[in-house]
Amino acid sequence: MRKDSTKRPPKTDEKKAAAPRRRLRAVNREQQIVDEAVNFFAEKGFSGQTRELATRLGITQPLLYRYFPTKRDLIERVFDEVYLNRESPDWSSLLTDRSRPLHDRLCDFYGSYSEMTYRYEWIRIYMFSALMGEKLNRRYIKIVEKKILTPMCAELRDYCGQPTIEEKPIRQIELDHIWVIHGGLFYYAIRKHIYHSRVSKDFAAIVSRAVAVMLAGSKAVSAELETND
Amino acid sequence: MRKDSTKRPPKTDEKKAAAPRRRLRAVNREQQIVDEAVNFFAEKGFSGQTRELATRLGITQPLLYRYFPTKRDLIERVFDEVYLNRESPDWSSLLTDRSRPLHDRLCDFYGSYSEMTYRYEWIRIYMFSALMGEKLNRRYIKIVEKKILTPMCAELRDYCGQPTIEEKPIRQIELDHIWVIHGGLFYYAIRKHIYHSRVSKDFAAIVSRAVAVMLAGSKAVSAELETND
């Protein structure tokens, strides 16, 4: 907008940070755009407008199109940035390390998992894209079921003295049961970042309690069912 | 639904149900628009376009504006339709009826609650509006905490032989703990209607198991904590 580009360093800096409008190297500008786009789309959803995004960046809207041919391309890039470009810890091994109590493993897992995914941008972009029917989500869920929930089922079986998953494959109902606690903890992030509810700061305490209850309860119920199942 | 009321039975019915375009009384048309809008916005989100909605209804777009001054007004009406216009059962009393086992009460509650809210339109419109930052959601959550979760906490206290909520008020952490199972069960609907995941049909079985585990686990953990809390 304001085009005082000449050499005078704009001491003004009026109300909206009248950017000195320096040039960036292509690579840096691109990353800057992606970073801001992640924030922007997390907040506004994917119907957020390119002009508003550009304004936030302090650049003009057509500049976006130098780096991304279409808005859709930018969105794809945002997905990559949030879901793919970051390597995830080896959660399977963390979960299946039977030298440690299952309670501790689960608490550690959710500590690590929440740090990575229970973030404002992650949660919201995930939900927006799910509502849009992006394939991304289904793929992600497949991974979660395979790398996280199935191992958990196996550990829970062991914990309750039930058959291994080799002896008796995991049933949908077991997966759904694990989804209740997994989803219940995830829901903490939904309440925080999507509903903007007041939630207690101490997520670790919530996890510890939920895990303890789940383990104790599972053992009790499992023993009970032993007879009639 | 079919409205070929005029004398000529349109044998055409070409590709898009070339509606006979009958007139409706204002009240009926309005209701028809609202009904379809609920479906439409649930599917597309609130950035769905009025023209497309009109096409689905087999009417022209300006006709919408005879019944609703602005798109926003229509959306508000959709909110009313989905969240307010339906009277909800008296869940508090169902939950606090101590003449019945808590397990049964909770199972019945979730049977009733899920029937009402775990629906395609309800879930999706709820999530869309939450992402938009509508006040509606926060209001709804307040109600849930007051009418459902707080009673649940009270019953759980009683079940575990802990102080009543009059003796010792509910803490945020207790509410958050109940949110884990409540949200975990709600997450079933999210997986079904937002993620389009395959979930087991038998939701009652999931509830029964989750409730049983939660109750048994809470009792066990509560007894354990008795000493050091």
Add this chain to the structure above:
DNA sequence: CTAGTTATTTATCATCTGATAAACTAGAGG
């Protein structure tokens, strides 16, 4: 200091989209 490269802006399009006004007509009442 000059010239060349390329990051960035200005100007502009075509289409979409919410909204309005006026013309039209189905159907009820007489």
Add this chain to the structure above:
DNA sequence: CCTCTAGTTTATCAGATGATAAATAACTAG
């Protein structure tokens, strides 16, 4: 069959919005 009411359509607008092309200017190399 006529007439009037009100439900519906046609035509159209203004602003928004994704995208493009050409002009401009910041930085770099020589």
